[in-house]
Amino acid sequence: MDHAAYAGFNPVDNSxxxxxxxxxxxxxxxxxxxxxxxxxxxxxxxxxxxxxxxxRLKPTDDFQRVFRDAAEFGIGSTGxxxxxxxxxxxxxxxxxxxxxxxxxxxxxxxxIISGLQMRAANFHxxxxxxxxxxxxxxxxxxxxxxxxxxxxxAAGKSQTDIGTILSISTRTVExxxxxxxxxxxxxxxxxxxxxxxxMEIIYPL
Amino acid sequence: xxxxxDAINRHLHVDVLDEMFRLRAxxxxxxxxxxxxxxxxxxxxxxxxxxxxxxxxxxxDYEVVACVRAxxxxxxxxxxxxxxxxxxxxxxxxxATLWESTRFCVDTDRLTMSGRGPGSVSRATCELMIGSLEFxxxxxxxxxxxxxxxxxxxxxKRSDNAPCDYVGATVQMGKTKALAALxxxxxxxxxxxxxxxxxxxxxxxxxxQFVKARAVRKAKAxxxxxxxxxxxxxxxxxxxxxxxxxxxxxALALTEHMLEPGSDARIGHR
Numbered sequence: 524m525d526h527a528a529y530a531g532f533n534p535v536d537n538s539x540x541x542x543x544x545x546x547x548x549x550x551x552x553x554x555x556x557x558x559x560x561x562x563x564x565x566x567x568x569x570x571x572x573x574x575x576x577x578x579r580l581k582p583t584d585d586f587q588r589v590f591r592d593a594a595e596f597g598i599g600s601t602g603x604x605x606x607x608x609x610x611x612x613x614x615x616x617x618x619x620x621x622x623x624x625x626x627x628x629x630x631x632x633x634x635i636i637s638g639l640q641m642r643a644a645n646f647h648x649x650x651x652x653x654x655x656x657x658x659x660x661x662x663x664x665x666x667x668x669x670x671x672x673x674x675x676x677a678a679g680k681s682q683t684d685i686g687t688i689l690s691i692s693t694r695t696v697e698x699x700x701x702x703x704x705x706x707x708x709x710x711x712x713x714x715x716x717x718x719x720x721x722m723e724i725i726y727p728l
Numbered sequence: 729x730x731x732x733x734d735a736i737n738r739h740l741h742v743d744v745l746d747e748m749f750r751l752r753a754x755x756x757x758x759x760x761x762x763x764x765x766x767x768x769x770x771x772x773x774x775x776x777x778x779x780x781x782x783x784x785x786x787x788x789d790y791e792v793v794a795c796v797r798a799x800x801x802x803x804x805x806x807x808x809x810x811x812x813x814x815x816x817x818x819x820x821x822x823x824a825t826l827w828e829s830t831r832f833c834v835d836t837d838r839l840t841m842s843g844r845g846p847g848s849v850s851r852a853t854c855e856l857m858i859g860s861l862e863f864x865x866x867x868x869x870x871x872x873x874x875x876x877x878x879x880x881x882x883x884x885k886r887s888d889n890a891p892c893d894y895v896g897a898t899v900q901m902g903k904t905k906a907l908a909a910l911x912x913x914x915x916x917x918x919x920x921x922x923x924x925x926x927x928x929x930x931x932x933x934x935x936x937q938f939v940k941a942r943a944v945r946k947a948k949a950x951x952x953x954x955x956x957x958x959x960x961x962x963x964x965x966x967x968x969x970x971x972x973x974x975x976x977x978x979a980l981a982l983t984e985h986m987l988e989p990g991s992d993a994r995i996g997h998r
Binding site for chain 1: 734735736737778779780781798799800801802803804808815818819820821822823824825826866867868869870871873892893895910912972973974975
């Protein structure tokens with residue numbers, strides 16, 4: 524991917540956050556032209572809850588207007604936006620963009636989409652935790668099953684082992700782990716175990 | 729055929745969604761006796777206001793025969809807010825790659841397409857399962873958690889689409905029981921259901937073609953008797969010639985305007 528952009532809204536302290544990797548010249552032009560008022564990728568993320576591939580927005584005048592200019596700054600128009608919805612009315616949008624052919628895009632999209640979903644949620648969560656009240660509201664609330672699975676990981680058991688021990692499918696172990704990682708703001712299982720021990724959610728062994 | 733409607737294209741499918749809400753009222757209210765809120769013959773709840781994605785099954789006449797709704801588990805969803813009894817006081821699973829699917833239903837009275845598949849699970853049911861699994865997979869979703877009743881649970885098992893596990897407990901919900909099942913969105917699962925139902929090839933409808941077909945039918949059905957054949961032909965052509973969704977939108981707006989009672993229908997002046 525060439526660039527990534529994130530925009531988020533925290534309803535508790537009414538703050539708006541933006542992080543982009545775009546070149547300064549484009550950021551300046553974007554603000555000067557007030558593109559944020561017409562940018563269809565932003566508008567779409569505010570309403571849609573499913574992934575928005577930009578090819579669906581391409582026929583609109585506003586998209587053409589913004590991305591014709593973007594092309595002059597070397598920014599492509601193949602991309603997608605992942606809307607993030609949090610449990611406390613918070614919302615965010617994580618976009619990636621790339622200059623490439625449709626065919627190339629289609630293939631790459633399939634490879635990265637799942638990881639992007641996870642990263643978008645993780646990034647959003649980190650930004651939201653910066654707010655003081657949100658930080659306390661977002662303390663991880665793990666289910667008994669999630670704790671149990673993490674505890675067994677800490678004890679060195681594999682996912683297959685854990686499935687056997689708890690009489691659940693390996694896939695279910697994976698689902699509980701993924702949810703536990705997300706609640707703990709961790710990208711990997713080791714990261715989640717470290718956090719869970721640090722927060723005294725599970726016992727160190 | 730399967731149509732996916734979300735916040736980006738819902739303005740094109742207002743009438744489809746309306747048909748879907750009526751279908752939900754017939755199935756969940758009339759047939760299954762679920763404790764749902766029905767107004768004006770439509771079943772709409774608070775989660776429909778959150779811009780969920782709908783996977784909608786259509787018959788050969790482009791009528792709505794099946795539907796299901798997808799919500800993100802990171803945000804408000806039914807297991808966290810309505811069906812929490814199933815979780816027995818435990819917090820819900822939350823993951824960006826886990827979707828919750830609810831309101832899965834099929835109109836058994838209206839099935840015109842090749843009827844029943846093997847093992848008495850209809851083709852429409854299988855097509856909807858394939859459509860929702862494929863749509864989820866394309867969105868980067870790895871698993872689905874779905875709130876179902878024991879009947880649906882049997883349908884899943886019979887169509888080689890058995891849940892890989894269950895979360896929480898089976899609890900009484902109104903007249904029926906409800907439980908939460910986990911389904912992975914793997915290629916293998918999709919392949920199994922496709923094989924079971926004998927469905928090969930793309931299940932998704934060409935959206936442009938679908939909108940056109942519905943609009944042409946509507947224009948023909950609603951055309952007032954005082955409108956000349958020429959005007960009808962012109963409107964149909966406009967719809968047919970639309971090369972993208974924006975043009976189609978304009979053509980539909982024009983048709984709508986022309987069909988309004990009292991419009992003077994003078995196309996030459998536009």
